Amino acid sequence: MNLLLDIGNTRLKWATEDQGQIDESHACDYRQPGCLASLERAWRGISVSRNLAIASVSEKQVLDSLIQLGQTLWPQCRLLIPQASAAAFGVTNAYQQPEKLGIDRWLAMIAAHNLYPGNVCVVDCGTAVTLDVVRADGRHLGGLICPGLNVMKQALVSNTADLMFTQRSYDTELGSATDVAIANGVCAAVIGLIEHTLSKLDADYRLVLTGGDAAYLVDLLRVSVSYDRDLVLKGLSIFCRGDANL
Numbered sequence: 001m002n003l004l005l006d007i008g009n010t011r012l013k014w015a016t017e018d019q020g021q022i023d024e025s026h027a028c029d030y031r032q033p034g035c036l037a038s039l040e041r042a043w044r045g046i047s048v049s050r051n052l053a054i055a056s057v058s059e060k061q062v063l064d065s066l067i068q069l070g071q072t073l074w075p076q077c078r079l080l081i082p083q084a085s086a087a088a089f090g091v092t093n094a095y096q097q098p099e100k101l102g103i104d105r106w107l108a109m110i111a112a113h114n115l116y117p118g119n120v121c122v123v124d125c126g127t128a129v130t131l132d133v134v135r136a137d138g139r140h141l142g143g144l145i146c147p148g149l150n151v152m153k154q155a156l157v158s159n160t161a162d163l164m165f166t167q168r169s170y171d172t173e174l175g176s177a178t179d180v181a182i183a184n185g186v187c188a189a190v191i192g193l194i195e196h197t198l199s200k201l202d203a204d205y206r207l208v209l210t211g212g213d214a215a216y217l218v219d220l221l222r223v224s225v226s227y228d229r230d231l232v233l234k235g236l237s238i239f240c241r242g243d244a245n246l
Helices: 035-043 060-073 103-115 149-158 178-200 231-241
Strands: 002-007 011-018 026-029 051-056 078-080 120-125 128-134 140-147 206-210 225-227
Touching: 002 060, 002 231, 011 035, 011 231, 026 035, 035 060, 051 060, 051 103, 051 231, 060 078, 078 231, 103 120, 103 128, 103 206, 103 231, 120 178, 120 231, 128 178, 140 149, 140 178, 149 178, 206 231
Parallel strands: 002 051, 051 078, 120 206, 206 225
Antiparallel strands: 002 011, 011 026, 120 128, 128 140
């Protein structure tokens, strides 16, 4: 059995996996006190016999603490920390310095290319929104990055006097209160980025959406969407069981 960890800018997502089958995923905010202790309690009942596979864009101390916990619980397992490369699992990286590409983006592209035939546009909606375009032959054309929904909201709140934010849902309609107008405005900005990019591409692309805020956007987009909440974990699973040269 493998344990898969996707460590983002604020959240940790994890799941166990065996022979390509990923169990139900779990998520927590690792900035919260007691997070590591909660993970230790949850993981003590798990037998990880093969790989502790980690994708991390977090600070080094967060990664190190999770590695230490994993190696304490399962000293016999292999530590697998994939890095972006020029090519792997059928995907060719567009970056001139491939290692500079975020590992979460790389894994999401690899998973989308291997699981969804044809051209794909992969959008990960988290602290940042990342968009990457991959042709059916695996050629990565490049990507876009913008602030995520919460980051855009917080930027407005922190730089605007006397503004209290209570709106917790999203739409693209005109708002009749400031908090609603902000929430809907940032949502419309992200949707506009996605739909504008798709409209400029020279062929049809399947939109594959993932990330913590992706569920807010699925029903608001005017294009067909494949929503895959565990896309990065699926990319880790592919690394665990396959040959990266394929």
